[in-house]
Amino acid sequence: MTTIKDSVHDHIEVEGVAAALLDTPPVQRLRRIGQLGTVNLVYPSANHTRFEHSLGVYHIANQALSKLGIAGQNADRIRAAALLHDVGHCPYSHNIESLIHRHTGKYHDDVHELLESSSIAAVLERHDIDPETVAALIAGEGQYGQLVSGELDVDRMDYLVRDAHHTGVPYGTIDHERFVRELRFIDGELVLDAGNVQTAESLLLARALMNRAVYKHPTVQIGRAILQRGTERLLAVDATDPETLRRMDDHDLLAALRSCPSTTEHARRLDTRTLYKRAVWAELGDVPDELLEMSYEQTRTLEADVADAAGVDTEAVIFDIPGEPSMPESTSRVVVNGEIRTLAGESTLVRALMAAHRDRWRFGVYAPEASVDAVGHATEQVLGLELDALVNDLQLGRPATLDEFTNEGQS
DSSP: OEEEEETTTEEEEEOHHHHHHHTSHHHHGGGGSBSSGGGGGTSTTOOOBHHHHHHHHHHHHHHHHHHHTOOHHHHHHHHHHHHHTTTTOOTTGGGGHHHHHHHHSOOTTOOHHHHHHSHHHHHHHHTTOOHHHHHHHHTTOHHHHHHHSSTTOHHHHHHHHHHHHHHTOGGGOOOHHHHHHHEEEETTEEEEOTTOHHHHHHHHHHHHHHIIIIITOHHHHHHHHHHHHHHHHHHHTTSSOHHHHHTOOHHHHHHHHHHSTTTHHHHHHHHHTOOOEEEEEEEGGGSOGGGGGOOHHHHHHHHHHHHHHHTSOGGGOEEEOOOSOOOGGGGOEEEETTEEEEHHHHOHHHHHHHHHHHHTOEEEEEEOGGGHHHHHHHHHHHHTOOOSOSOOOOOTTSOOOHHHIIIIIOO
16 A cells, blocks of 8 residues: 545545555556646646646545445455546647647547546456546446546545645645545445535536636637647647547657747747737627637638738737537436436526536637737627727726635736
8 A cells, every 4th residue: 555645635536456556557547647737837736747736536436435335356446446537648648639629529538538548457457457547437338437427426536626726826725535435336326425416416516616716717818819829830840640649648749840940939928928918808609609609710811811800910810719608517417305306407506507607618819919909809800809898907096805816816
């Protein structure tokens, strides 16, 4: 057994198949994959890694297995899946995952090939565990897959607390030990036992607040957009290929951006934090419905049209179009009066959070500081937007509300 000191869970005891997996190269690679990508451009202490998080998820999974009475081979498979659940992550975590998917058709939880062909396969075989079964659990398949990847999974229970700890933002605090105690399998569904509507609400409230203050912070999104654009250029000029890119770590990708003549400017902006600024920051109701359905190619064509109208280079315009607002956790199941009900159907607070999540959706257009006004007005013209203000920044010289602070106050 190996005991590891953790900043969130104190001492984590790792044994069996998980201890054997720890020193495999794919797991050790996670030490060089940041948990939060470009978030450290806003919160300098947010430098924790996917390796730390994976240990935390393993630890909480172990606690859940004990409470749920799951033992033997099933428990070993779940322990392995919990430790390996992020082993397929590309560099900078989720920041370039959509780009990777566009080129390979795979997301980070598609790890069948990795588990069957790497050093991980040998470890699993020695412990009589089928790699395909572990990969299916990581993908959230089957009854026990819900515990690894679902609305009430152990992944969320670790990352919210860990991200809050390392950013210094208090909003992600949840009672994960109570979550674990109250989990039940009823007719194959993972649910929170009776009397735990408030427990489930706390998870969604924490997620909503962390989204606002951390994950969807405007500066974080701009940094991510520049990283994505630079990585696209790497692929476009054949400086790397999608499969190689998929298995890089953060250091590999940043070094590639610095060394490729076509992407040195992207690397410089990330290195020096000389980021683009917001030229447009528009609410969902202010943009055409078809904007959310545009393909990558259509989006790039629109960017070129805006650049042409603004009289700037095409690379000076970046569109950031989030997907349709959604809150998957709202479908979490809770037991109320002996019935299994969805959280959204039972909680007025959750329905309010869903509405707030939709209200906070923003279409962003980013440009170098000198081009912001020209790009903003050109976007209005090309898309036919009717905005009272292109970007509603805080006014200097007056106190900011908490809502404004969490959205705009960090830079």
